[in-house]
Amino acid sequence: DVLMTQSPLFLPVTLGQPASLSCRSNESLVYSDGDTYVTWFHQRPGQSPRHLIYKVSKRGSGVPDRFSGSGSGTSFTLRISRVEAEDVGVYYCMQGTPPWTFGQGTKVDLK
Amino acid sequence: QVTLRESGPALVKPTQTLRLTCTFSGFSLRTSGVCIHWIRHHPGKALEWLARIDWDDDKYYNRRQRTRLTASKDTSKNQVVLTMTNVDTVDTATYYCARGGIPSEGTDFDYWGQGILVTVSS
Numbered sequence: 001d002v003l004m005t006q007s008p009l010f011l012p013v014t015l016g017q018p019a020s021l022s023c024r025s026n027e028s029l030v031y032s033d034g035d036t037y038v039t040w041f042h043q044r045p046g047q048s049p050r051h052l053i054y055k056v057s058k059r060g061s062g063v064p065d066r067f068s069g070s071g072s073g074t075s076f077t078l079r080i081s082r083v084e085a086e087d088v089g090v091y092y093c094m095q096g097t098p099p100w101t102f103g104q105g106t107k108v109d110l111k
Numbered sequence: 112q113v114t115l116r117e118s119g120p121a122l123v124k125p126t127q128t129l130r131l132t133c134t135f136s137g138f139s140l141r142t143s144g145v146c147i148h149w150i151r152h153h154p155g156k157a158l159e160w161l162a163r164i165d166w167d168d169d170k171y172y173n174r175r176q177r178t179r180l181t182a183s184k185d186t187s188k189n190q191v192v193l194t195m196t197n198v199d200t201v202d203t204a205t206y207y208c209a210r211g212g213i214p215s216e217g218t219d220f221d222y223w224g225q226g227i228l229v230t231v232s233s
Contacts, residue, residue, distance in 0.1 A: 001174070004157075037214050048207060048223040049158070060217055092158060096214045097172055100148070102158040 002027055002095050012111040013087075019080040021106045023093035026105070028073050037096030040078045042068055043105075045087040050111035053078065085110070113137035115208050115224035122230050129195040130232075131173075133208030133224060140166050140186045146211035148220060149182065149189040151204040159204075164191055185198060198231045205229075 003026040013019045029036050038056045043050035051060040053069035056076060066081040079088055089103040133147055140147065149161040163171040164182040172180050181194045185216040191208065205226040212218025 010115070015180075015199060039220060040219070048224075049220075051217070051221040054217040054221075055215060058217060060221060077180050094158070094220070096219060098163070099173060100160040100220075102160070104157040 002029070002101050004093055004095055004101050004103035005095060006091075006106050008106060009104070010107045010109070013080075013083045013108055014111050015085060016082050018092065019083050019087075021078040021091050021108075023071075023076045023078070023103050025074045025076075025095055029076075029095050030073065030098075031097050036072060038069070038071065038076050039094045039096050040067075041085070041090055041092045041094065043092065044046050044086075047089075049092060052091075083108075113192075113210060113222045115210060115222060117208055117224045117227040118228065119206075119227055121228060122231050122232065123198055124198055125231055126197055129198050129202070129229060129233050131193045131195075131206055131227065131229075132206075133191045133193070134207070135189050135210065137222075138210060140189070140191070142166055143211050146216075147182075147184070148209045148211045149191075149193045150207045150209060152187075152226070153201075153204045156167055161195070161206075162193055191233060203229065203231045228230070 005024050039089045040053040043049045057069040068079045070077050090107050092105050093103040115135045133146045138181045146165040148163045152158050163172050179196045184191045205228045209220045209223040
């Protein structure tokens with residue numbers, strides 16, 4: 001199974017400042033159809049994961065444009081352009097082909 | 112409005128069979144391309160995908176768990192059931208169901224249930 005590794009595991013952030021989260025896979029995530037399926041989720045304390053980004057860089061329904069995804073091959077990044085208080089929580093990346101595997105998460109909290 | 116909700120026992124004993132139900136609304140498992148995923152989360156560890164059942168009754172299982180897992184659906188009730196046999200304390204986790212769909216269209220894992228904490232203990 002593909003191993004997804006996220007860094008850092010903990011990211012202290014400042015309101016209004018940008019934040020960058022990394023996710024790496026141990027093999028290329030370019031699928032047989034030529035596309036790359038990496039999804040990002042955000043889980044607030046006490047809530048279930050929320051779908052943020054799919055296909056590396058496409059925002060999910062209702063996701064604010066301060067969230068953006070990028071990357072290719074084995075290295076992917078989630079960026080928050082200006083952190084808001086509601087952005088705290090744990091962010092997970094997932095490679096989107098079977099068998100699906102997740103990273104261990106990056107916990108984002110205010111400094 | 113898409114919703115999913117997991118239900119089942121909060122506590123099971125080792126060696127017993129765990130039966131979880133995902134009841135959903137706002138979409139149909141009769142629709143081509145739609146599926147339901149099951150995922151679990153051990154505290155402090157990565158999310159772990161367990162199983163998927165498709166609209167056409169195709170099923171996929173986590174390779175390490177496949178001998179213990181069975182997914183089934185009742186489309187008339189908008190329910191999917193996951194059974195896990197011979198549970199152990201390491202199966203203590205929060206279990207989620209999530210809607211699945213077309214990855215390229217952003218409908219795979221796009222809605223999740225609230226999760227259900229299952230504790231395995233004697």
